[in-house]
Amino acid sequence: xxxxxxxxxxxxxxxxxxxxxxxxxxxxxxxxxxxxxxxxxxxxxxxxxxxxxxxxxxxxxxxxxxxxxxxxxxxxxxxxxxxxxxxxxxxxxxxxxxxxxxxxxxxxxxxxxxxxxxxxxxxxxxxxxxxxxxxxxxxxxxxxxxxxxxxxxxxxxxxxxxxxxxxxxxxxxxxxxxxxxxxxxxxxxxxxxxxxxxxxxxxxxxxxxxxxxxxxxxxxxxx
Amino acid sequence: xxxxxxxxxxxxxxxxxxxxxxxxxxxxxxxxxxxxxxxxxxxxxxxxxxxxxxxxxxxxxxxxxxxxxxxxxxxxxxxxxxxxxxxxxxxxxxxxxxxxxxxxxxxxxxxxxxxxxxxxxxxxxxxxxxxxxxxxxxxxxxxxxxxxxxxxxxxxxxxxxxxxxxxxxxxxxxxxxxxxxxxxxxxxxxxxxxxxxxxxxxxxxxxxxxxxxxxxxxxxxxxxxxxxxxxxxxxxxxxxxxxxxxxxxxxxxxxxxxxxxxxxxxxxxxxxxxxxxxxxxxxxxxxxxxxxxxxxxxxxxxxxxxxxxxxxxxxxxxxxxx
Numbered sequence: 211x212x213x214x215x216x217x218x219x220x221x222x223x224x225x226x227x228x229x230x231x232x233x234x235x236x237x238x239x240x241x242x243x244x245x246x247x248x249x250x251x252x253x254x255x256x257x258x259x260x261x262x263x264x265x266x267x268x269x270x271x272x273x274x275x276x277x278x279x280x281x282x283x284x285x286x287x288x289x290x291x292x293x294x295x296x297x298x299x300x301x302x303x304x305x306x307x308x309x310x311x312x313x314x315x316x317x318x319x320x321x322x323x324x325x326x327x328x329x330x331x332x333x334x335x336x337x338x339x340x341x342x343x344x345x346x347x348x349x350x351x352x353x354x355x356x357x358x359x360x361x362x363x364x365x366x367x368x369x370x371x372x373x374x375x376x377x378x379x380x381x382x383x384x385x386x387x388x389x390x391x392x393x394x395x396x397x398x399x400x401x402x403x404x405x406x407x408x409x410x411x412x413x414x415x416x417x418x419x420x421x422x423x424x425x426x427x428x429x430x431x432x433x
Numbered sequence: 434x435x436x437x438x439x440x441x442x443x444x445x446x447x448x449x450x451x452x453x454x455x456x457x458x459x460x461x462x463x464x465x466x467x468x469x470x471x472x473x474x475x476x477x478x479x480x481x482x483x484x485x486x487x488x489x490x491x492x493x494x495x496x497x498x499x500x501x502x503x504x505x506x507x508x509x510x511x512x513x514x515x516x517x518x519x520x521x522x523x524x525x526x527x528x529x530x531x532x533x534x535x536x537x538x539x540x541x542x543x544x545x546x547x548x549x550x551x552x553x554x555x556x557x558x559x560x561x562x563x564x565x566x567x568x569x570x571x572x573x574x575x576x577x578x579x580x581x582x583x584x585x586x587x588x589x590x591x592x593x594x595x596x597x598x599x600x601x602x603x604x605x606x607x608x609x610x611x612x613x614x615x616x617x618x619x620x621x622x623x624x625x626x627x628x629x630x631x632x633x634x635x636x637x638x639x640x641x642x643x644x645x646x647x648x649x650x651x652x653x654x655x656x657x658x659x660x661x662x663x664x665x666x667x668x669x670x671x672x673x674x675x676x677x678x679x680x681x682x683x684x685x686x687x688x689x690x691x692x693x694x695x696x697x698x699x700x701x702x703x704x705x706x707x708x709x710x711x712x713x714x715x716x717x718x719x720x721x722x723x724x725x726x727x728x729x730x731x732x733x734x735x736x737x738x739x740x741x742x743x744x745x746x747x748x749x750x751x752x753x754x755x
Binding site for chain 2: 253254255256281282283284285289291317319321322323324326328355357358360365368369370371373374375377378379380381382383384385386411413414415416417418419420
């Protein structure tokens with residue numbers, strides 16, 4: 211069963227983690243390090259997130275990440291994003307490193323009209339200078355919604371469309387590319403990470419209402 | 434752990450048996466060009482979803498719904514005027530409701546005016562037949578725009594809370610009526626949805642806009658809207674086009690209103706904190722003759738929620754001009 215689970219996780223990882231937490235890769239993260247992270251910021255809406263990372267026993271630094279983020283609001287966790295994937299150093303020369311992140315996501319959205327669950331794939335690349343105390347990198351990536359399950363409420367069917375069809379929809383429910391910069395300050399076992407960038411829809415001519423993202427994150431490394 | 438694997442497997446399998454987002458009729462109703470059973474009229478190069486009630490020879494009342502990008506479903510109460518001797522015409526404006534969809538580049542304010550001229554011409558049975566316009570919100574703005582362009586064609590008008598008869602007034606109303614609380618549930622219900630359905634097809638854009646409708650009637654909303662009111666289907670592209678026009682070109686529907694001699698009726702909801710008597714009077718004052726009427730215990734959606742209080746105000750006005 212563990213093999214099946216690992217296979218599924220790898221499948222999700224190989225189908226192209228967009229907004230997983232960034233780390234300072236300068237000290238190459240010793241093996242078996244646990245990293246607990248928290249983020250606050252703006253990604254489509256004001257959000258807060260928690261994530262966990264585990265440095266896998268590989269030669270090249272590679273971290274398995276899983277996390278949850280959710281927008282603010284009176285209804286707790288009616289909207290959220292779950293992510294899982296791998297993030298690691300793909301190439302390095304001295305302090306210059308290229309980081310690749312691959313993963314999958316499950317996004318959930320609920321309002322009084324509909325519940326939407328979306329399976330998505332995410333890919334991110336980062337290139338930057340990583341020093342023991344600080345790092346700065348450019349980042350770009352892609353998120354694709356692969357399929358979505360919709361369930362409409364009674365209000366939707368009564369006031370809008372009586373015969374709306376619930377169920378799975380595809381093939382792509384949405385797609386965004388993003389580009390931006392990230393920078394961080396490291397001290398003791400902690401990193402403070404700031405990211406800012408721009409989102410552009412690749413599946414629609416109309417972009418997100420506020421097409422910018424920014425997060426402030428904190429990493430705590432436990433060995 | 435086994436349960437998680439099973440759930441993930443089921444989800445992946447189910448994802449293989451999926452429906453198409455853009456299949457007409459799946460998420461939003463079909464439009465008149467996709468469903469021949471819907472009542473439609475062919476005017477000015479487009480198919481409009483339209484209905485009429487009453488004796489075609491009676492004085493005509495054309496209802497202009499709000500939006501832009503809404504439809505006449507929450508204005509259906511206006512049909513009741515047919516029982517009082519009026520010929521009532523309701524239509525979904527170009528590119529919204531159940532009317533045919535068009536590319537964004539096609540839209541202009543003049544096109545909306547031409548559509549209205551064509552609708553009136555189609556239903557009018559004689560040159561002597563009187564024509565009244567009854568506009569709600571954006572529809573009331575369009576009513577003013579039409580009178581501003583063609584003051585001799587309309588025999589009277591009812592304007593229910595036009596959102597702004599020129600760009601300055603529109604911005605003023607927008608600022609007070611559409612406040613965003615960054616951490617509010619209603620805000621994230623609008624913004625977070627962007628993450629889920631970012632596609633270009635009319636079906637998806639209209640559906641997504643519809644999902645944002647609860648924002649308008651959020652608890653303690655400034656416009657005093659009591660709750661959800663029904664609509665068929667939003668027109669996202671028509672809304673985007675008109676917003677672009679307003680933002681990039683501006684507009685002023687008041688330049689010739691002083692030349693319109695007939696008294697117009699302005700109605701506004703008591704509970705709309707963004708509108709009120711002051712704003713209503715400011716807008717009405719562009720007309721040389723006007724009557725102001727406050728509809729008690731309701732807000733911006735007075736025609737749907739308090740028709741029983743709107744009708745006794747509208748009817749005497751129309752009867753006096755009939």
